[in-house]
Amino acid sequence: MEDFIAGLVDDLDSGKVSRRQFCEAVALAAIVYGAGEEAANAAPAQGFKPIAINHISYSCPDYRKARDFYSSVFGMTPVPQADNGREARLMFGPGPGNGGSFLIPRNGSMATNAKAVVDHICYTIPNWDEAKVRAALKEKGLGEPTGRPGSLHVYDPFDYDVQFANAVQENAFRR
Amino acid sequence: METFVAKKINDYQTGKISRRQLIETLTIAAATAYTADGAKAAAADPTLKVALVNHVSYTCPNFKQAADWYSKVFNLDQVGETKIDVALPFGKKGEKPLGVTANDVPLTHLIIRTRDLNAPAQPGATPRRKSQARIDHIAYTIADFDKDRVRAELKRLGYANPRQDGEHSFHIVDVNGYDVQISGIQMSALTDLPAR
Numbered sequence: 361m362e363d364f365i366a367g368l369v370d371d372l373d374s375g376k377v378s379r380r381q382f383c384e385a386v387a388l389a390a391i392v393y394g395a396g397e398e399a400a401n402a403a404p405a406q407g408f409k410p411i412a413i414n415h416i417s418y419s420c421p422d423y424r425k426a427r428d429f430y431s432s433v434f435g436m437t438p439v440p441q442a443d444n445g446r447e448a449r450l451m452f453g454p455g456p457g458n459g460g461s462f463l464i465p466r467n468g469s470m471a472t473n474a475k476a477v478v479d480h481i482c483y484t485i486p487n488w489d490e491a492k493v494r495a496a497l498k499e500k501g502l503g504e505p506t507g508r509p510g511s512l513h514v515y516d517p518f519d520y521d522v523q524f525a526n527a528v529q530e531n532a533f534r535r
Numbered sequence: 536m537e538t539f540v541a542k543k544i545n546d547y548q549t550g551k552i553s554r555r556q557l558i559e560t561l562t563i564a565a566a567t568a569y570t571a572d573g574a575k576a577a578a579a580d581p582t583l584k585v586a587l588v589n590h591v592s593y594t595c596p597n598f599k600q601a602a603d604w605y606s607k608v609f610n611l612d613q614v615g616e617t618k619i620d621v622a623l624p625f626g627k628k629g630e631k632p633l634g635v636t637a638n639d640v641p642l643t644h645l646i647i648r649t650r651d652l653n654a655p656a657q658p659g660a661t662p663r664r665k666s667q668a669r670i671d672h673i674a675y676t677i678a679d680f681d682k683d684r685v686r687a688e689l690k691r692l693g694y695a696n697p698r699q700d701g702e703h704s705f706h707i708v709d710v711n712g713y714d715v716q717i718s719g720i721q722m723s724a725l726t727d728l729p730a731r
Contacts, residue, residue: 364725365558365561366558369547369554369557369558372544379541379544382540382544383540383541383544385725386540386561387540402678402679403677403678403679403681403684404610406610406688406691407607407608407609407610407688407692408608408609408610408675408677408678408685408688408717409609409610409677409678409679410609410611410625410675410676410677410678411625411633411676411677411678411720412587412625412632412633412634412643412675412676412720413588413591413643413673413674413675413676414674414675414676414704414716414718414722414723415673415674415716415718415724416588416670416673416674417670417671417672417673417674417716418668418669418670418671419668419669419670419671420667420668420669421667421668426668433583434583434584434585435581435583435584435585436585439724439725441728442724442725442728442729444729444730444731445731446729447729449724450724451724452584452585452586452587453585453586453587453588453634453635454587454632454633454634454635455634456723456724456725456726457720457721457723458633458634458720459632459633459634459635459676459720460634460723460724461587461588462723462724468671470667470668470669472669472671473712474708474711474712474713474714475595475596475711475712475713476593476594476595476596476601476709476711476712476713477593477594477595477652477669477670478591478592478593478594478669478670478673478713479592479593479594479652480592481588481590481591481592481670482588482589482590482591482592483585483586483587483588483589484585484586484587484588484589484639484640484641485582485583485584485585485586486581486586486637486639486640487581487637487639488639489582492582493582493583495582496582496583497583500583506661515664516668518666518667518668519664519665519666519667519668520666520667520668520669521663521664521666523589523592524583524585524589525589526639527639527640527641528639530589530590530641531641532590532614532615532622532623532624532641532642532644533614533615533624533628533641535614535615535617535622
């Protein structure tokens with residue numbers, strides 16, 4: 361935290377960031393407090409040990425629509441200084457540096473040479489209350505979701521499949 | 536918080552406090568604000584607020600081949616295999632995700648599948664819509680990221696020249712040519728900001 365703020369002061373002194381950007385960045389950095397930089401476990405002898413999804417890069421025709429959808433529907437938190445008119449960042453989950461993740465909606469094409477596709481992402485919603493979840497979807501204009509109780513699907517503004525579920529219905533060890 | 540920070544900048548820029556005092560004051564203030572914001576967030580309506588990625592659904596021509604690649608590179612176990620898919624959780628049964636205190640948030644996992652996404656819908660089911668968006672890459676936070684060690688390990692895995700992206704991450708492609716980013720926990724939404 362201290363190093364981060366020291367870096368920001370350097371940027372302020374050198375004119376790289378404005379007073380406003382400095383204030384916003386410090387306010388946002390507040391959430392870093394409590395985050396442990398030490399990972400839960402040591403690296404394995406070979407390969408790597410994933411401990412979290414760091415970020416998801418989402419290409420679409422208009423990142424603003426995606427940004428607004430994921431922040432307003434699923435409560436993801438935009439990072440103002442990361443929004444450059446072509447892409448944005450939306451934080452969710454644990455704090456940054458402590459297993460937290462972020463979504464990057466960005467303007468981009470569908471072109472790819474890959475033979476694989478990530479056809480949907482499923483998000484966990486804790487304290488699941490089926491009636492409240494369905495009511496909240498209706499209130500946000502998303503209508504009736506598909507799926508089954510405890511594991512639902514909706515489409516985002518670009519018809520990308522979004523799944524959200526509780527721990528009972530979607531758990532790798534209960535398949 | 537922002538008003539307080541603005542006042543402290545004034546104090547610093549007019550010489551009332553030193554650079555060191557500014558940094559110390561803001562560090563403590565940020566810690567205090569975090570606690571307050573946490574309490575506020577807990578009070579907000581959490582009905583649809585996502586807590587974590589539950590799973591990433593990855594569809595490819597040969598799910599066994601892809602699952603073996605992810606198992607080899609990321610040391611992931613394969614559980615619950617069916618004829619068309621398998622799950623690869625980020626840890627062992629009973630473990631909790633990093634940074635999560637709630638008891639009803641399971642470990643993130645990959646589901647690697649082979650299926651036809653354009654297949655006609657089952658009778659009575661709604662056809663799958665054709666998306667105008669795509670997930671062009673996933674970045675994985677790995678334990679104990681050390682740039683030199685990661686580079687050496689990637690070389691051992693057959694990636695002699697991985698693309699470095701900032702101080703704390705590399706890009707490679709998986710067995711299907713899909714972009715995979717390997718990141719340290721130091722890379723977060725607040726670091727490595729995009730150019731304006």
